[in-house]
Amino acid sequence: MGKMTTHQLYDSALDLLRTLIRNACVNDFTPESGNEQRTAETLRDFFNDAPTEVRERLSIESIEPSPGRTTLVVTAAPARDEGLSPLTFFGHTDVVVVDEQHWTQPCFDAVIEDGKVYGRGAVDMLFITAVHAVVTKWAASQSHLRRPIQFAALADEEARGGLGAGWIAENRPDAISWENCLGETGGGHIVRDGVSRCVVVNAGEKGAAQRRIHVTGDPGHASAPWGTTMTTGILGEVTMRLASLSIPSDQPLWEPFVQAFGFDPETEEALISHGTSDYSPFGEMSRFAHAISHTTVAPTVVRAGGPINVLPSSGYVELDIRPTPGMSQDDVDEHLLEAIGELRSHCRIERLICEDATVSSTESPLYHAITETFAELFPEEKVLPIVTSGGSDLRFARKKGGVGYGFAAHAAGRTLGDIQAQLHAHDEHLHLEDLDLTLRAYVGVTERFAGV
Ligand SMILES: [Zn+2]
Numbered sequence: 001m002g003k004m005t006t007h008q009l010y011d012s013a014l015d016l017l018r019t020l021i022r023n024a025c026v027n028d029f030t031p032e033s034g035n036e037q038r039t040a041e042t043l044r045d046f047f048n049d050a051p052t053e054v055r056e057r058l059s060i061e062s063i064e065p066s067p068g069r070t071t072l073v074v075t076a077a078p079a080r081d082e083g084l085s086p087l088t089f090f091g092h093t094d095v096v097v098v099d100e101q102h103w104t105q106p107c108f109d110a111v112i113e114d115g116k117v118y119g120r121g122a123v124d125m126l127f128i129t130a131v132h133a134v135v136t137k138w139a140a141s142q143s144h145l146r147r148p149i150q151f152a153a154l155a156d157e158e159a160r161g162g163l164g165a166g167w168i169a170e171n172r173p174d175a176i177s178w179e180n181c182l183g184e185t186g187g188g189h190i191v192r193d194g195v196s197r198c199v200v201v202n203a204g205e206k207g208a209a210q211r212r213i214h215v216t217g218d219p220g221h222a223s224a225p226w227g228t229t230m231t232t233g234i235l236g237e238v239t240m241r242l243a244s245l246s247i248p249s250d251q252p253l254w255e256p257f258v259q260a261f262g263f264d265p266e267t268e269e270a271l272i273s274h275g276t277s278d279y280s281p282f283g284e285m286s287r288f289a290h291a292i293s294h295t296t297v298a299p300t301v302v303r304a305g306g307p308i309n310v311l312p313s314s315g316y317v318e319l320d321i322r323p324t325p326g327m328s329q330d331d332v333d334e335h336l337l338e339a340i341g342e343l344r345s346h347c348r349i350e351r352l353i354c355e356d357a358t359v360s361s362t363e364s365p366l367y368h369a370i371t372e373t374f375a376e377l378f379p380e381e382k383v384l385p386i387v388t389s390g391g392s393d394l395r396f397a398r399k400k401g402g403v404g405y406g407f408a409a410h411a412a413g414r415t416l417g418d419i420q421a422q423l424h425a426h427d428e429h430l431h432l433e434d435l436d437l438t439l440r441a442y443v444g445v446t447e448r449f450a451g452v
Helices: 003-023 037-048 122-140 165-171 231-243 254-259 265-272 280-292 329-346 365-377 394-399 416-422 432-450
Strands: 058-063 071-076 087-092 116-118 149-154 180-183 189-192 195-205 208-216 246-248 294-304 314-322 347-355 382-388 403-406 429-431
Touching: 003 037, 003 116, 003 122, 003 432, 037 058, 037 071, 037 122, 037 149, 058 122, 071 122, 087 122, 087 394, 087 432, 116 432, 122 149, 122 416, 122 429, 122 432, 149 165, 165 394, 180 365, 180 394, 180 432, 195 365, 195 394, 208 231, 208 329, 231 294, 231 314, 231 329, 254 265, 254 280, 254 382, 265 280, 280 294, 280 382, 280 416, 294 329, 329 347, 365 382, 365 403, 365 432, 394 403, 429 432
Parallel strands: 087 149, 087 180, 180 403, 195 382
Antiparallel strands: 058 071, 071 149, 116 429, 189 195, 195 403, 208 314, 208 347, 246 294, 294 314
């Protein structure tokens, strides 16, 4: 592809990214928030603006499970239909809330300063979404396109997709092709001694095993507590035990992750085999490294009691649990009961949101297209597939039997930790060179996988 064309695509992506930031589709987890309709309209205009012969190859569908919560699905038809399965881009359009007083830049003005664009969603994930739109439109203008390219501009990702990808997977599964999917995020680097050693692809993500543990004790007057089984005491003890619980995992992508850092053999072996609880060798990545190698258990809500003079007879603790690949919901409960020990007779486990971890094979043609593209952009680096600690809409594709990879490109030296630190952060900002790299990465994969 010519330099001139890349330049035009870049300008178009930056322009779109700034508009998406300004649209401020803030999802506060209530059904009335988000208003992704604004960005759906922006994108519809963007595609309608194409020259007639390009527009004719595009089909656009709007899906709105709830007023204002619009997902736009745009499909670019191949030049000649060979029956190949589409390449699908999952780009969410909602962003998380801001705490404005902690920002030094306006949150939604898309200000550009020192080669960076500031604004909520700049990194999570509007720059990728903007690239998806631009590449889809570009692909529709290519006479050699062999596969359909599909772009799903998804609402409600931040609230787990209940009015976006999750709703579509459940109610309109045929509206999207789930077979070959690219989404957030990926493209950070593993850097050691100032040298970028690996570039990361998100091949999988941990699951959810949210639990509420109900605790019961003796009711009574607080003026005479002697001899009672106190709900609050048990609840505190159970919470303490669970707060220190984390379950090591043998998920297969852990070993290559550790090896990517090039530690001395002793440290490497101890970390791989879970023979140490010291994750400090990972530096800024220590919490992340622990998270991707363990089913983590975080008590986040504890409730009991009302009037100060009454012994409460019940209470509960809620746990945000993130299972690694291979850990079932039953396994999770077994570990919880074991940790609670003899106090289990006072406890009842209630399951809240449950989703197993998902991982895509790295033996797929789409993954090969990614590694070839990265080899061109970062010839000195290995490509490292990882399981990430957070969730994304790609899990719906994996659950439907497709492959889903978090894919973007950041400049060498930009660490996985740098990128993680931008997610949901104050003064969220994207380096503009990363927009350019991500655009080139998506063009590269589309050329390789869809034969443009
Ligand atoms: Zn995101």
